[in-house]
Amino acid sequence: MEVSWLAPRSQGYERCQAAVAASLKALQTDYIDLYLIHWPGASGLEPDDPRHAQLRADSWRALEQLLAEGTLRAIGVSNYGVPHLQQLLDTCQTAPHVNQVEVHPYFQQKELREFCERHKIHVQAYSSLGTTVEVSPLLVDPVVQQVAREVGRTPAQVLLKWALQHSLSVIPKSTNPQHMRENMELDFSLNDQQMALLDGLERNTKFAWDSRVVA
Incomplete structure (x- = not known):
């Protein structure tokens, strides 16, 4: 599955079209399975600049056209x-x-997930294991470790x-062969009590950049 992203520097109708064309050339293909606008803001603008909204709307209009043409199979x-x-949603087709x-x-985004569910937008989670530092706080959290011991x-x-189990898809990253195997070996279930314990870890703690500041 080919997935590509629109960089903030390429926001806008014409720049978006050019970026997709460049991705097609780099991937040596005539279509892309999924193309995402990577960030709601555009490069070179202050976070509260109202032009962000127009630029990302223009980018989306370009993606809709490419979707209709079959160049993109899905957009997000x-x-x-x-x-x-x-x-x-107020302006798109x-x-x-x-x-x-x-x-x-630690950062469950329940309001956002519920909004996406109502509008049939699939949520794909990144940073599922927390920060990319050598030892993520999530991996050594006592509750997470307790549940891990319980399920082996x-x-x-x-x-x-x-x-x-919250109906999210995940995209864990690893170059370690053992970790890559473990990431695929998810043929087990967490019971309601274990899920509730993990749900109780909400701290509103974000590890990646915060897009909520972008107008």
Whole structure:
């Protein structure tokens, strides 16, 4: 599956079209399975600049056209909060198929997930294991470790399974062969009590950049 992203520097109708063309050339293909607007803001503008909204709307219009032409098979966004999505839904012809955002037990984004569910936008979680530092706080959290012992799995597997049982898809990254295997071995279930324990870890703690500041 070919997935590509629109960089903030390429926001806008014509720049977006050019960026998609460049991706097609780089991937040596005539279509892309999923294309995402990576960030609700545009490069070179202050976070509260009202031009962000118009530029991302223009980018979306370009993606809708490319979707209609068959160049893109699905289109979506990344790091969009509820206000960004509502602005888009107010003007778009095609709703995003995907919203790729940071979600994990410390930052669960329940309001955003519920909004996406109501509008049939699939939520794909990144940073499911928390920060990319050597030892993520999530991986050593006592509750996560307790649940991992109960189910006989690693803390990372527990965090990924928590996301899957909340109907999220996950995109864990690893170059370690053992970790890559573990990320695929999720053939177990967390019971209601274990899910409730993990749900109780909400701290509104974000590890990636915060798009909520973008107008």
